[in-house]
Amino acid sequence: MSKIKYDCAKCPGYCCSYDLxxxxxxxxxxxxxxxxxxxxxxxxxxxKRVRSAGKDITVLRHKKDEVYATTCVFFDQDERRCxxxxxxxxxxxxxxxxxxxxxxxxxxxxxxxxxxxxxxxSA
Ligand code: SF4
Ligand code: SF4
Numbered sequence: 001m002s003k004i005k006y007d008c009a010k011c012p013g014y015c016c017s018y019d020l021x022x023x024x025x026x027x028x029x030x031x032x033x034x035x036x037x038x039x040x041x042x043x044x045x046x047x048k049r050v051r052s053a054g055k056d057i058t059v060l061r062h063k064k065d066e067v068y069a070t071t072c073v074f075f076d077q078d079e080r081r082c083x084x085x086x087x088x089x090x091x092x093x094x095x096x097x098x099x100x101x102x103x104x105x106x107x108x109x110x111x112x113x114x115x116x117x118x119x120x121x122s123a
Pocket of ligand 1: 006007008011012013014015016095096101102103104
């Protein structure tokens, strides 16, 4: 892959606000180990089942956020970072799976236009 052209440290964590962040059984196993809880407890505390595109999937729970409407339950809303980085799901490890992140390009452009490095446009 070519050089990474986005900087998550300068982003308020937009990708952690996606509604449906799907997890696999393997991802759940990693969370179980990380929190030293049972599979049932992990599923109840951190996950929920939803219907999407005609199938039932397991996704990360959300909580209210001041920047975006909600974020993943594991997102530190003051530090704007993941609190389970070593145990985060596969999809979080691979996203955006390219050298560029569309949201980062968008926020960088808007910040340049506003002349404000901290500006957060509504997505
Ligand atoms: S939206 Fe892009 S830049 Fe922002 S945290 Fe996610 S991957 Fe990083
Ligand atoms: S597990 Fe971490 S990286 Fe994945 S959505 Fe939640 S806070 Fe973001």
